[in-house]
Amino acid sequence: MVVDPLLCSREELLVLLVDRSVVIEGLQTQVAGQAVVIENLQALVVELRRRLDADSSNSSRPPSSDSPFKRPPPKGSGMPAADGPARKQGKQRGAAGRNRRQVDNPDERVAVEPGACTGCGGGLGDAPLLRVYRRQVFEASPPPPPRVVQYDVAERRCTCCGQVNQGLAPGFVTGRVQWGPGVSARAVLATIAHHLPYGRAAKLLHTLAGLAVSTGFLVNARRRAAVLLDPFMTRVRDLLHTAGLLHVDETTARAGGTRAYLQVACNEAYTAMHTGGRGNDDIDAGGVLVDYAGIIVRDGYAGYQHFVDAVHVWCGAHTLRDLKGLHDADPAGQPGARIMADTLVMALRETRTARAAGDVALPEDRLALLRSAYAGAIAAIRDDNRPARTPLHERGLSLAHRFGIHRDMILAFIHDLSIPFTNNAAEREIRPVKVKQRAGGCWRTLEGLADFAIIWSYLSTAAKHGLEHLDVLVELFTTGPWLPPDPAPG
Secondary structure, eight states: OOOOGGGSOHHHHHHHHHHHHHHHHHHHHHHHHHHHHHHHHHHHHHHHHHHHHOOTTTSSOOGGGSOSSSOOOOOOOOOOOTTOSOOOSSSOTTOOOOOOOOOSSOSOOOOOOOOSOTTTOOOOTTOOOOOOOOOOOOOOOOOOOOOOOOOOOOEEEOTTTOOEEEOOOOTTOOSSSOOOHHHHHHHHIIIIISOOOHHHHHHHHHHHHOOOOOHHHHHHHHHHHHHHTHHHHHHHHHHHHTOSEEEEEEEEEEETTEEEEEEEEEOSSOEEEEEEOSSHHHHHTTSSSTTOOSEEEEOSOGGGTTOTTSEEEEOHHHHHHHHHHHHHHOTTTOHHHHHHHHHHHHHHHHHHHHHHTTOSSOOHHHHHHHHHHHHHHHHHHHHHHOSOOSHHHHHHHHHHHHHHHTHHHHSHHHHOTTSOSOOHHHHHHHHHHHHHHHHHSSBSSHHHHHHHHHHHHHHHHHHHTTOOHHHHHHHHHHTOOOOOOOOOOO
């Protein structure tokens, strides 16, 4: 009902004013409540957008988690990276090149004569030869049949005492008919070193090498290789345990219908992998880190904290990715993340310059400057996120808290120039796990994953010593595993 104020008495107007004040107050309360809801929804949108945009470049997610169908576009935030600007495509500066040169004695010569004169159409049979242009094509040869070696094991009776004596064939000769060490080595090379599924590996070996092997043989070759490598694993674990610095990491793999974990400990010369869970006992089962008193470069996983005798160092690349994720979510509101990233990259450049100059440490004044810049960056991140009104602010404060309490772990690389900035050495070792999983889907059994870990430890360590995978695999199946030498003094 609409009331005409001109027809109302004073008392009625006062009642109307009170009623309207109540309505206005209610509407104001409703608007204020809606403003809070809108602010919360906006914060939720920012957080969901941050999660949606998270990938291996701005979070701790591994590169294997990035979609193979939709690569994230460059964010264009200008945030620095541990490896500097992206490299150009193609051959990199300093990389060895490969080319082909003509040979003097080709296997086959094919004469290419002009059929008739293109000017008048006359024959050229008696025409003088002016020049021959050599064009050589290097072609693959068809696979030869397998080379069969027969060992005639002689048995002779001694004429003096009558004792029957039998010749000794090589140790790998165990049956009347079998594949040789070279075939077993190529089987493991295809399935482990090159990550091929067993069916495709069998077809490839038949096509390229003329070896009609079964998938069962490929599985047995993998199993025999892992068993033969027991002395190698004992040797490499001992060498890593006495090393001064180790990189460690872990990743997941699908095996036996469940999720398993693969752990790695490595340095520039040796690699040791093992499988298990993610708990302390599972990490200890690797036989490398228990009572280890050197330097451990790792990510932020808390499972390594019980190694109290070691000096722990955090991977700087992980830290930069976390800062990038915070900054990309709100570039205008998170300048502190950019300041911290610039500080860490500046420190990285200082250490690289010092190492290139042959210095053993940074000057004390540079260390003081870097520590001061680091403290200022922490303060800037805190100022950006106080009070913590949104999940992004909470994440920023959590990151600032981490930078504060783990200052020594994060800045260890500026105080000891032998400490690398990143944990890339360990991440490179676990990447083949994801490549193998994408190529073959999963491991059918946990035993298969454990065999992969052992064999990859062998192949990786051999490559670090300049040895070819095929050569050390042939040696493994012929006389036993190649064993790495003691590290060079100093």
